Amino acid sequence: MLASNLTIRPLFEEAATVDEPCGLAMLFVRNPIERAAPGQIVFFEGDRALHLFVIREGNVRICRQLHDGRRVITGFLAKGDVVGVSFKNRYLYSAEALDNVSFQRQTKVEFEKQLLARPDLRPMLLTQLCDEVAAAQDQMVLLSCRSAEERLCSFLLARLQKSMAQGCEPNVINLPMTRLDIADYLGLTIETVSRTITKLAGQGILSAGRRHEILVLKKSALVQRAGEDEADGDDTVDDAPRHYHH
Amino acid sequence: MLASNLTIRPLFEEAATVDEPCGLAMLFVRNPIERAAPGQIVFFEGDRALHLFVIREGNVRICRQLHDGRRVITGFLAKGDVVGVSFKNRYLYSAEALDNVSFQRQTKVEFEKQLLARPDLRPMLLTQLCDEVAAAQDQMVLLSCRSAEERLCSFLLARLQKSMAQGCEPNVINLPMTRLDIADYLGLTIETVSRTITKLAGQGILSAGRRHEILVLKKSALVQRAGEDEADGDDTVDDAPRHYHH
DNA sequence: CGAAACTTTGATATTTCTCAAGTTTAGTGG
DNA sequence: CCACTAAACTTGAGAAATATCAAAGTTTCG
Numbered sequence: 076m077l078a079s080n081l082t083i084r085p086l087f088e089e090a091a092t093v094d095e096p097c098g099l100a101m102l103f104v105r106n107p108i109e110r111a112a113p114g115q116i117v118f119f120e121g122d123r124a125l126h127l128f129v130i131r132e133g134n135v136r137i138c139r140q141l142h143d144g145r146r147v148i149t150g151f152l153a154k155g156d157v158v159g160v161s162f163k164n165r166y167l168y169s170a171e172a173l174d175n176v177s178f179q180r181q182t183k184v185e186f187e188k189q190l191l192a193r194p195d196l197r198p199m200l201l202t203q204l205c206d207e208v209a210a211a212q213d214q215m216v217l218l219s220c221r222s223a224e225e226r227l228c229s230f231l232l233a234r235l236q237k238s239m240a241q242g243c244e245p246n247v248i249n250l251p252m253t254r255l256d257i258a259d260y261l262g263l264t265i266e267t268v269s270r271t272i273t274k275l276a277g278q279g280i281l282s283a284g285r286r287h288e289i290l291v292l293k294k295s296a297l298v299q300r301a302g303e304d305e306a307d308g309d310d311t312v313d314d315a316p317r318h319y320h321h
Numbered sequence: 322m323l324a325s326n327l328t329i330r331p332l333f334e335e336a337a338t339v340d341e342p343c344g345l346a347m348l349f350v351r352n353p354i355e356r357a358a359p360g361q362i363v364f365f366e367g368d369r370a371l372h373l374f375v376i377r378e379g380n381v382r383i384c385r386q387l388h389d390g391r392r393v394i395t396g397f398l399a400k401g402d403v404v405g406v407s408f409k410n411r412y413l414y415s416a417e418a419l420d421n422v423s424f425q426r427q428t429k430v431e432f433e434k435q436l437l438a439r440p441d442l443r444p445m446l447l448t449q450l451c452d453e454v455a456a457a458q459d460q461m462v463l464l465s466c467r468s469a470e471e472r473l474c475s476f477l478l479a480r481l482q483k484s485m486a487q488g489c490e491p492n493v494i495n496l497p498m499t500r501l502d503i504a505d506y507l508g509l510t511i512e513t514v515s516r517t518i519t520k521l522a523g524q525g526i527l528s529a530g531r532r533h534e535i536l537v538l539k540k541s542a543l544v545q546r547a548g549e550d551e552a553d554g555d556d557t558v559d560d561a562p563r564h565y566h567h
Numbered sequence: 568c569g570a571a572a573c574t575t576t577g578a579t580a581t582t583t584c585t586c587a588a589g590t591t592t593a594g595t596g597g
Numbered sequence: 598c599c600a601c602t603a604a605a606c607t608t609g610a611g612a613a614a615t616a617t618c619a620a621a622g623t624t625t626c627g
Contacts, residue, residue, distance in 0.1 A: 211457030
């Protein structure tokens, strides 16, 4: 067996936009491409973890269900992401298609075997695991002590970066997930997410066009309101009060 | 280089109580034992990440500082835990002694070299990374959608398990950290932690004796109030209303 | 075109935070 | 060994953020 239940990003994010699978993703190329329609579940939390998956097209949400019905989304996957690496026998979360998804699977056993044949790919596995931990810890910080506005701004900036990398028009954020997905990812309610977007739009910071697309008008203001994160200003600067905790 | 910035639990938790270092911890035995007094910092967030560390005695908190002064504790370490594994050049968090700590260090380079010489230890690194991711995701769930009471009860149960494993008297929780540490770990304020403990004590579920020790009177009630987690009842059962989100 | 799903908006409730003051504990030095 | 001090913890009252409940608007898709 191999590695804990988790999601793995491609080693070279940029390369993921190219159609030639590289890195760990190349270990899946021999298998047939499968498809999942929006809302369809690729694998269930609690299922025996027999396969790893790589996303070829579309977007996926990673969910954990609490027995009382509450749901937490621990991440979103896109083209090139690998998911299901695990030392555990069962998946610790389910993976659900957000839109039309195509993916490939590989049995754990075969994955391991191929990994042995390609020792150059092994460090990538470690790198991915480490990045995964870093991402999870960042999310812990976000959930621990950030206000709704800070959470949403952080999220939108991360999404903006991803959208840009995927070749969207500049300053356009692609949001393949619903508001409820965003809420469950940020530890908020759908109403709070909606209100916060409305507020930011009212301040001229962004403009919510179609449901799954947001235009960023003042990136610097978004960065400020995100509280931490990467700086990379390019326009006007506003004042951004903050509060909360200690 | 090797592995992302994170903390690693010993492969066999039980064995950690034995003084013979095993697993990854054995890669440190040749180095001198260093000591840190309470409050002293073993390494700083942002420092160049040149070493890995193993805790030999005492307890350590893992902190991330936000630029506005807020602090998040992402974990606590104890005897046998390894910390500092990273592909990154700099530590993503600092490690601070809670009490009198003794530890050993090892350079990354030497650690890697020794790991090559002991290929049987390599899967342990993966296992640890995976466990780390799983733990971080559990914490995300906790921070995402659990009430103060649920968080505290989860935390106390986890600590109870750890205390038992370390050979404390049954039902005694050892808390080497302060209330503020607990608050920063659970994403609450110190006042909320205090009030919640008081409330649980008032309900006869636990009894706060000395500052760093709590006696569990009704473990099953604690499990119920924790909301999820491992079941393992052994006494009375109460009703536990819950609420919050969706 | 109409229904269903998704989103926004509003009014109110609740939790938890904040600020402030008091109490206990642990540690120090006389 | 005790008194004293600083740190840690508890408790209370009020404020703020966000959740909840409810209803009305949109968009999407058949």
